[in-house]
Amino acid sequence: MAYLVSHPDEVKLLSFRFGQGATNIDKYLELDGYTAARKAIAMGPEAIIAEMKASNLRGRGGAGFPTGLKWSFVPKQSAKPKYILVNGDESEPGTCKDRLIFEHDPHSVIEGVIIAGLSIGAKMGFIYLRGEYRYLLKIMEKAIDDAYAKGFLGKNIFGSGIDFEVISHTGAGAYEVGEESALMESLEGKRGIPRIRPPFPAVVGLYGGPTVINNAETLATVPHIFRIGGAEYAKIGSERNGGTRLFCLSGNVAKAGVYELPMGYNLKKMIYEVGGGIPNGRSLKAVVPGGSSTPVLLPSEIDIGMDFDQVGKAGSMLGSGGVVVLDDSNCIVEFALRTIKFYQHESCGWCIPCREGTDWLKKTLTRFHAGGGVAKDIDNIRYLAQNMLGRTFCPLGDAAAMPTIAFVNKFRQEFEDHLEGRPCPYAKHPEAALAHA
Amino acid sequence: MSTETKTIFSPALAARFDRMVTLYPVRRSALVPMLLYAQDEVGSLSDEVISEVAQRVGVTELDVRNVLSYYSLLRTHPVGKYHVQVCTNISCMLRGGNELLEHCKKRLGVGHKETTPDKLFSLEEVECIGACSWAPAVQVNYDFHENLTPETMDKVLADYKART
Numbered sequence: 202m203a204y205l206v207s208h209p210d211e212v213k214l215l216s217f218r219f220g221q222g223a224t225n226i227d228k229y230l231e232l233d234g235y236t237a238a239r240k241a242i243a244m245g246p247e248a249i250i251a252e253m254k255a256s257n258l259r260g261r262g263g264a265g266f267p268t269g270l271k272w273s274f275v276p277k278q279s280a281k282p283k284y285i286l287v288n289g290d291e292s293e294p295g296t297c298k299d300r301l302i303f304e305h306d307p308h309s310v311i312e313g314v315i316i317a318g319l320s321i322g323a324k325m326g327f328i329y330l331r332g333e334y335r336y337l338l339k340i341m342e343k344a345i346d347d348a349y350a351k352g353f354l355g356k357n358i359f360g361s362g363i364d365f366e367v368i369s370h371t372g373a374g375a376y377e378v379g380e381e382s383a384l385m386e387s388l389e390g391k392r393g394i395p396r397i398r399p400p401f402p403a404v405v406g407l408y409g410g411p412t413v414i415n416n417a418e419t420l421a422t423v424p425h426i427f428r429i430g431g432a433e434y435a436k437i438g439s440e441r442n443g444g445t446r447l448f449c450l451s452g453n454v455a456k457a458g459v460y461e462l463p464m465g466y467n468l469k470k471m472i473y474e475v476g477g478g479i480p481n482g483r484s485l486k487a488v489v490p491g492g493s494s495t496p497v498l499l500p501s502e503i504d505i506g507m508d509f510d511q512v513g514k515a516g517s518m519l520g521s522g523g524v525v526v527l528d529d530s531n532c533i534v535e536f537a538l539r540t541i542k543f544y545q546h547e548s549c550g551w552c553i554p555c556r557e558g559t560d561w562l563k564k565t566l567t568r569f570h571a572g573g574g575v576a577k578d579i580d581n582i583r584y585l586a587q588n589m590l591g592r593t594f595c596p597l598g599d600a601a602a603m604p605t606i607a608f609v610n611k612f613r614q615e616f617e618d619h620l621e622g623r624p625c626p627y628a629k630h631p632e633a634a635l636a637h638a
Numbered sequence: 639m640s641t642e643t644k645t646i647f648s649p650a651l652a653a654r655f656d657r658m659v660t661l662y663p664v665r666r667s668a669l670v671p672m673l674l675y676a677q678d679e680v681g682s683l684s685d686e687v688i689s690e691v692a693q694r695v696g697v698t699e700l701d702v703r704n705v706l707s708y709y710s711l712l713r714t715h716p717v718g719k720y721h722v723q724v725c726t727n728i729s730c731m732l733r734g735g736n737e738l739l740e741h742c743k744k745r746l747g748v749g750h751k752e753t754t755p756d757k758l759f760s761l762e763e764v765e766c767i768g769a770c771s772w773a774p775a776v777q778v779n780y781d782f783h784e785n786l787t788p789e790t791m792d793k794v795l796a797d798y799k800a801r802t
Contacts, residue, residue: 204772204784282663294727294766325663332674332711333767335780368661373674374711376765390669390695392708408663451729451770458771493728493766523770525729539731543765549708 206458255431257443295523313420439465491520
């Protein structure tokens with residue numbers, strides 16, 4: 202059970218059904234459920250995409266690509282069937298938002314898939330959940346069965362003459378499968394090795410057919426856009442960043458939790474007001490604003506609006522909405538090591554810069570944190586990371602390199618403090634970090 | 639393969655597998671979920687499981703082994719009845735995930751990827767399980783336990799032990 206929290210600044214659009222028993226399809230219908238899908242059927246593909254473009258909704262998985270534009274890339278005519286694929290492989294450290302959607306509002310995902318399917322003329326959608334989310338898979342399976350029983354899925358949905366099938370699918374533990382091309386490989390029953398692009402999934406995707414792949418939160422948002430209208434949705438957020446998103450506050454913050462806030466909400470306010478500030482009399486040391494792959498921000502850099510453009514301008518990324526807060530008791534070298542240890546573990550090994558780069562970074566940082574670092578390691582760490590950037594099939598290499606570069610650039614002194622056999626100045630016991638190095 | 643054919647799975651699971659391969663545009667798409675569900679029932683992906691799954695999906699046993707070695711939840715050797723998976727990734731680490739792992743090691747008397755002699759508990763340090771805002775967190779089999787302290791962790795372990 203993921204616990205629910207609340208703050209007056211929240212705009213509960215996507216989360217308005219949370220905690221109200223909307224896993225039950227009748228309750229969902231009572232709460233304005235499946236009205237958006239009916240509306241979309243009446244609108245037809247072109248009007249659906251126009252509405253999506255007007256909403257300024259940008260992909261909630263991390264890249265922030267405009268959703269309406271993504272849908273518009275799918276060719277109208279295709280010899281092969283088209284598909285919708287929901288990415289519910291939520292695995293980016295710091296991110297736990299899709300869990301709430303699946304747990305409290307599974308039908309909103311189904312409804313989003315139906316609308317996406319209508320927009321591109323797909324007849325089938327897949328909802329892929331990470332293997333660890335078994336209790337959510339059960340909720341999703343029941344929701345799908347109930348939607349079939351009501352005639353919202355299957356043959357002649359809502360009596361429209363249109364057929365649409367949806368099935369849920371479980372992964373079995375793999376961060377990399379959250380990358381769209383690896384996700385398709387996994388759904389095809391293979392190792393999650395990324396595909397080279399072009400061709401992009403909109404043209405050649407799942408089973409070779411044109412495919413739209415969207416994050417679960419993105420698709421769960423879609424029905425709300427049709428409920429209130431694209432233009433209204435856009436107004437909630439900031440410029441070119443429509444609507445709200447689920448921000449996952451975690452780490453050293455008093456009121457950790459998942460909050461739905463408008464795009465562009467101030468990060469400092471998010472930490473100090475929504476999150477209740479830094480507990481235990483500590484002060485803020487750093488913030489990872491959008492999941493572990495996004496470059497760290499200093500306390501002096503957090504007076505910014507949380508949207509894709511403003512966080513980008515500040516030298517980081519909005520990413521997956523996972524805001525990880527570090528207080529001043531933490532060692533950045535240890536944090537960098539734990540981050541890279543994750544990417545080393547998750548690298549599939551297909552691209553050499555990622556496979557070797559993450560491994561060498563882990564080895565160097567491990568030695569460094571244990572007091573065996575030498576001065577030239579500091580630049581070597583940065584050099585290694587720099588050489589991974591943009592040299593891999595999928596963004597996992599970048600995801601490992603970008604935060605590492607930022608840690609070295611912004612906390613160089615802390616790396617130097619570990620030199621010449623000196624113990625970690627924060628007395629962070631390296632044995633846990635070293636255990637499986 | 640139909641349910642009438644000899645199967646190592648329970649009739650319910652065999653029937654489920656019969657249906658699963660028909661749901662997707664290609665049979666092979668059922669492979670990863672099938673392996674996970676088979677493992678849930680049998681305990682691990684033994685040679686017999688791999689052989690039957692390969693037949694059901696229509697690929698070679700080598701294909702199956704190639705796929706299963708990619709996924710961190712899939713395993714060829716059994717674990718304890720209660721598989722304790724402690725997250726030490728960043729959000730959990732910031733709230734005592736490493737200390738919780740050390741505590742579990744001490745309590746259970748086993749290390750990472752080890753099983754207690756009575757086969758009741760096994761321990762694994764895992765990557766992010768999606769419980770960041772409720773850290774530190776542990777998954778025992780598929781059940782989440784969140785906002786843990788060493789004391790509440792002891793209670794979680796005691797509750798599992800009492801179930802047997």
